[in-house]
Amino acid sequence: MVSTSDETTPLIPEAGIGSQTSQAEQNTNIEDGSIREGQSPKEDLPKSKIGIIAVLLVGVFIANSDGSLVLATYGKISSDFNDLESGRWLLTASLLASCAAQPLYGKISNIFGRKHVLLTAYSIFGLGCIISGSGHSMTQIIIGRVVGGAGGAGMVSLVSILISDLVSLKDVASYRSYVNVVQTTGRSIGGPLGGYIAQTLGWRWPFYSEFPVVLLAIILVAWKLEVPKREGHIEESPWKKLKRIDFVGSAFLSVSIIACLLALNFFSNAESWSSLVPIILAVVAILLMIAFCLVEKFWAKEPIFPLQLLTKLDTCTSYVILACQMAAQLGMMSSVPLYFQVTKRAKSGEAGAYLVPAVVGNTVGGLITGAYINRSGRYKLPIVLSGGLAAIAYTLLIVRWRGHTKIWESLYVFPGGLGTGIAYSAVFIALAASVTEDEMAIAGTGLYTSGGIGSVIGISVSGAVFQWWTKKGLENALNGVENGLEIAQRALSDVGYVNNLEGYIHGLVVDGYLTGFRAAFLVSLIFSASSFTVSLLVREHNLRS
Missing domain, CATH: 1.10.287 (Helix Hairpins)
Structure with a gap:
């Protein structure tokens, strides 16, 4: 990959991206016996690639299932310690640690090697599982979540970087679509499975159950993962490597x-x-x-993160687009279950099921985008469409979700998930096409960091806007009603209280909530519209060889 290519310059020579090494250099370019004599790193047999990526996806699965697992169990955990107020930190501590650790993995993997750093990330995540599972206080469990989040950051981001190391850029989108499928499957299975284990064996066992899978991933990576040396690699002592950090x-x-x-x-x-x-x-x-x-x-x-990366238009647009898409989707997903709890008196499990179309959209978007980029060598059109599709979804939520939402209308969240899935796959290719191979690891972890930050921004901003407008909506709707202020305060803090209301008062409270929901969906619409606007600035390189 070269950063000086114009919009029509092929980025993939026949032997692979930036592959200008001589035959003699290719013969000696071997790390851990990964490449047969005379074979370029990106000319592996398809079965070999699939086997390696299958090994990597074990870690991707467990890292993504972890978040939904905790989502299903944090209420029980915090209740057992009589500390419901701290329960939300079980969710946010891991995300904060992941965002903080994410940018570091790229540079460190350049220094110490992808395989060693990935194994370290697995080990850190496994340690976090043990600390959380054996916790005797909320503080200890939260510390375990911080440790696990720091390890999980590398488990996900390094996989995409390794894929870009092992296959040609045009094929990266296809292989990353498999990563999207596994991520979605992990997020989908983690919650129900974690909840079932917690109900039958106790809340500690969902954490303990992750450790054997992590151990399996460590064994498979140590045994099967064979990583080609990067061009210009120089052998150094561990001390010299450490001094470079x-x-x-x-x-x-x-x-x-x-x-x-x-x-x-x-x-x-x-x-x-x-x-x-x-x-x-x-x-x-x-x-x-x-x-x-x-x-x-x-x-x-x-x-650790070269500032010149942020002077490249294509790098910045990739970061902003993914951050906006994640902010839009996470903001929406944090509101949808509550919407159905308030308007349909849905139970928690039923309300959460309304998010399934968005998650399916993520998977479909990743698969379609991977196939399209692999076939056409183009990626700008999917990026532009991703923002447009998401904006349509959030517009429909604002206009059509008025408290009496039919089943088919609940599918409006699908194009929102579809847009994010498309963007997730396509912007990685746009980023890879805009940086050199040496910069890819650092730039790639920066992309994951931008997505994580976007998620937090989406949840926080959407949540703040929802709270403010719902409060105003309830006060206006209940103005003149006897004990209206007290009803508004209780309705804002307890969904169960809302569901126990009947008749005219319940209708007024729902109207007040709808004001907040429309405002929250408007936040998602603004983020998706911003993503669409920035996508028009993306410069496309022809990825065909």
């Missing part, structure tokens, strides 16, 4: 991301915009990010 820049970057996401989280739950804690965290995040930029520009010999 930009520890200062890494610390500033990680802490600034955590401070930023915590500020968003506290803002979304604050009683007013002038609350002191989120303001302090926001200021700290800005100062640390400035310090990080100064360190990377003037001090670090090998920056």
Whole structure:
């Protein structure tokens, strides 16, 4: 891959991306016995590729099932410790740690090798499972979630980077569509399976049950994964490799991301915009990010995240598009179950089932996009369509979901998921086409970081907007009703109370909630429209060889 290509320059020579090594160099370009003599890394036999990627997908599955597993069990865990207020940290702690650790994996894998760093990520995730499962306090379990999140970040992002190492760029979209399927399957199975295990054996066993799968993944990767050496690779001692890590820049970057996401989280739950804690965290995040930029520009010999990547239009557009798409979908998904609980008195399991079309849309979008890019060598059209499809979905939710939603109307969330699935596959190819091979690992983990940050922004902003407008809607709807203010306050804090209301009062409360839902869906529409607008700036390279 070369960064100087114009819009019609083929990025894939016959021997693979950027493959300009001589036959003699190819004969010696072997790490762990991965390439037979005279064979280029990206000319592996199809069965070999499929076997390697199948091994990698075990980790992808367990990392994605972990999030939905905790979603199904956090209420029981926090109830057992009589600490419902801390229950949400079981969900957010892992996400915060993942966003903070994500940018580090790219550079570190360049220094120590993909295989070693991936095995380390598995080990960290497994340790987090043990800490959470054996926790005797909410604090210990949350610490386990932080450790697990830091490991899970590498388990997912390094797989996509390894795929781009092993296959030609035009084929990457197809192979990443399989990753999307496994991710979706993991998220779909994790919740029901974790909930069942928790009900039958106790909430500790869902965490314990993850460890054998992680151990299997470690064994398979250590045994089967064979990674070609990167061009220009130089053997170094572990000490010299360690000295190359930009520890200062890494610390500033990680802490600034955590401070930023915590500020968003506290803002979304604050009683007013002038609350002191989120303001302090926001200021700290800005100062640390400035310090990080100064360190990377003037001090670090090998920056953990080279700032010049952010000067490339194609890199920035990829990051912004994925962040906006994830913000739009996660904002929507955080509102849909509550919508059906309020309007249809649906139970938690039934309400969650209304998200299935969006998850299916993610899978279908990834598969279609992979096949299209593999066949055509083009990726801009899918990126543009992704924002348009998502915007249509959120517009339909605003216009049509008025409290009496029919079953077929619940399928409006499908194009929202479809758009995100398309974007997830296509922007990775756009990013890969815009950077050099040496930059790909760092740029790729940056893309995953942008998606994670977008998810937190979507949930936080959508949640804050929903709370504010629902409060206003309830106050307006119940104005003049006896004990209207008390009803509004209780309705805003307890869905069970809403479901127990009857007749005219229940209708007024639902109307108040609908004000908040429309506002939340409007947030998703704005994010998806932003994604569509930015997608028009994407410059396309011809990926055909």
